Amino acid sequence: MNRTDRLYALVEELRAVAPRPRSARRLAEQFEVSTRTIERDLSALQQAGVPIWAEPGRTGGYCIDTSHTLAPLALTVDEALTVTIALGMLSTSPFHTAATSARRKVVAVMDQSTLHETAELASRIHLLDDGPVPDAPPELAGALRSGNVLRIAYRDRGGADTRRDVEPLGYVGKGRDWYLIGWCRLRDGIRAFRGDRVISADATGERAPRRSLRAEDLDIAYGTLRSVSTG
Template sequence: MNRTDRLYALVEELRAISPRPRSARELAARFEVSVRTVERDISALQQSGVPIYAEPGRRGGYVLDKRMSLPPLNFTPAEAVAVAVALGRAADNPLASHARSALRKLLAAMPPPEDARARDLAARVHMVVEPEPYPRVSRVIEQALLHRRVLRIEYEDRKGQVTSREVEPAVFVGGRGGHWYLVGMCRLRQDARIFRLDRIGRAEETEEIAPEHPAERFATRIPEAVMGNPDLG
């Protein structure tokens, strides 16, 4: 995790548990850095205007102003576990890291009695089906979609032929068999194409801004991915 990502994650961690404090030692262990690094990061956030203050005492630590924290959530334990299971299934999709962050916030924002009961119930709920692993290139593609940048990829079709493509990304599609697909405009083919993510050997986000492609424009292609067409690139 680079420093920019860590600074953002620190704020989210403190936001999730506010108004409770988190010590520098706990934060250091959470992000696998030194206590000194955490102290420098907190100082940088404070200087940039983030309302973090130090709470003294044996159980003290760093606290984010409660006005930036989540209000108490009145979920029942069963409702919280249902949401947790749904978020847990996101381990194999483009929003996996955001789902984990949302789950931490949900549990942290529940009142203590319901929180404890939800955790107890969650310990008795197990996912039997192992999700398909999400391809390594997914993070690059996710960022390209977010920033609306042209992607440069290497794609292997079902015959084993590898081609280099420039793609204007549009949407992610979850298809049959646990596979995920990137739908976008392929400049090599000069047409809309669907790329199965586990066949993308390399992905690079370029600096070029991609034209905006509304998802509706690719509506006729999406059912093909959902049905698991074996070669759409």
């Protein structure tokens, strides 16, 4: 059994016996590896975000929260490379911090052979841009999920600064530029705010009213919108 399969099996074993704990010694015997190997595997799963914790005491061991777990990913080299490229392309987006964290979690559940081959291939792939992009305020990344009205300071292309209350509706990415799409209360309409022109953003704590957003509402003069889907 390779490491990726063992990580998957460890999660499934802990899920099967939950909420009872399993000792590292018993898991090591079951998977025919050393206790130290099991402890390294469990540490990798914890670092990847799997909710595993140790119960102390003579009858203790490792437990898992079955309501918040997914099995670790078993990726082929091509799949791992694709994920690496996709996450790397988000480095200039409002989601760059989450993308970096996600990449670490993917690496944590890859076996060493796949990881080594993926890293070697990824070293040959480069992204060409026009230089560094100023970081957007971190509040932009969670704006859609939180549903809070944002109070932003925004600098337009002419250099004029305004303060606006914005109801987040979505995001549009074009090359290295990312835009927050929102209902602007100052302009009483839908507007696009480029991330690197948002000087500051603060959640007001007010829940934004639910509004629909259609592609035609964006009034895009060129290019074709392509939806990002998990399906």
